[in-house]
Amino acid sequence: ENDIKNCLHEIRIALLEADVNYKVVKEFINSVNDKMQQEKISESLTPTQQIIKIVNGEITSTLGSKQLHKNFTDNQVKSLFEKYSKKEIKLNYILQMLKIKRRRFFLLLTKYRKDPDGFSIQYERSTINRKIDPDIEKHIIKELKIEKNLIEAKDVPIRYYNYSYIKDLLEQKYCQRVSLPTIIDRAKRNNFYFLRPKRKAHDREVITNYPGELVQHDSSHHLFAPYAGSKWYLITSIDDYSRLILYAVLVERETTWEHILALEAVLLKFGFPLAYYVDSHSIFRFVQGRDSFWRNHYRLTDEVNPQWKQVLDDCRIKVTYALSPQAKGKIERPYRWIQDRLVRTCYRENIRDIKEAQLILNSLFRKYNYRIVHSTTGEIPYIRFQRAIREKRTLFREFRIMPPFLSTKDIFCLKVD
Template sequence: MVQIHKKFNNDQVKDLLRHYVEQKIERKYLQEILGIKKRRFFHLVKEFKKDPEGFSICYSRNKPTRKISKDLEKNINRELQMEKSLIENPNTPVKHYNYSYIKDILEQDYAQKVSLPTIIDRAKQNNCYFPRAKRKVHDREVLTNYPGELIQHDSSHHQFSPYAADKWYLITSLDDYSRFILYAILVAKETSWEHILALEYVLCNYGVPLCYYVDSHSIFRFVQGRDSFWRNHYCLTDQINPQLDSFYNKRSSLSEISKSNKRK
């Protein structure tokens, strides 16, 4: 129900009701202006007719606003402080927090019910509120038209559980159009074989996509070191063929050719 005192002051409502009583305006127009139902409208008209001068839409509360108990207040603050230490851990990949979790904990562990806005209000009062970070604008956007057009493959290294001692690698493959997770696994060590197994699972169960995208992690690309089996960037002293050696080699080969011609 619309609270009239938030939209109109007392004199404005009295003036509108006076026009209705004097039959200068129809009821349906007044209801539309005030934003109230028929029953509420006639209740106001009845009160106005009783005392036109003393009529008022302002009211005072007979009871104070509801307050939560001290025990509930204490439990909310305890849970907020506990979650704050976990969220502020730099090793935990948490960018925002769902305060409905604390609401569920209070009901399950303490048998106490409280509204979600109350929990968020206490979080702001105790410096435990974590607003959602503003997302960065994507300068590159891939538009897909149907499932299977593009599969995104990725891996990330985080401490996924605040109670875990080590970090884990999360390897995932998801369809770009439907955002359906085709493959996901946590591994202690990232190897090329783990990604090959992920690729095998996706292709065998969902077919070959039109495009397969990976990011720029080093495990997805060929990184050329100083020397490798594929290419030598720096040759050792014995591997260098200087111009003087090539000159002597050519000279010796020419002398051998001339000697062979003389013998003939």
């Protein structure tokens, strides 16, 4: 209530300063105040937006609409044109009354003189609003049905409709451009819509200042291709500063060797980063359980280096461990984007082989890197990454084989003590 009073006070002062008649201002404020008290709280509008909407409506009703056909009838305008033709009224008075420009007036006058009986100022649309091509509507419903089948499948990691994916699919597959609100509208009409539960607010920020300062590395185990019948692992590395995906590969089994191959691919192409950021998976870290009466511990946490970490030690790259799932949020979000679209595409393309799925994955992470504007950085990952490289703001070091190693095979390998 205090906010409404303060707002009305500011509106009153603004109108009086604009030399609006005091009586008109008083009536206007009273009308706005009544409507504010009666207006229902809208979930889609903030209180400020609701006030602006009410004030705008009152101004329109007080001063009249800018559209001629909403302020005057056909007969009223005809009467003015007749008087003007007989030189009974001057042009300036008509322009002030109708609130139109000279050009608009003479266009209407010409139209009136051509057909006085059939003259009308009513606006007629040449196209029907809110109608889309039947083929487009058919394709939207078809894709929404497929989405529903995916959501209902228990083993598939899909829980919600992805309308943005359908929008992209319609353009790529059918060459049909449709707005996102239109797709959501058709989903609501045909019962392909439900609200997502509200998630806890999460602060998204870039904690690094340079490419190569931190590379996040992780794997995800899901049924990426529903028709394949078996789950695969998605191994991914991402640069924290630019959000550029450096590596993305599907494998049938998660092994130390597969993660060493991921290191080899990233380091040979981009160089040595300052640090890697991983979870406490046994491939990345030796973690000893708590002491017990029945067990003697001969090795404590981090006293043994797994094979994967030995490779990073040989390359003089630091390893940082995430102590909670929330700490790995930045790599989880790209996972969700790629995983979501990978599953949907593999399902629609009837993919059963991991090599075919890898081709789809390659196209997805190219799109993510080169075309998608990241929600946190506000930039395309590749452009952000390359700009920093050109400005020589990078912590990636040139890859060099250091003694006692003679080739890359000596570094990226499984070692035996």
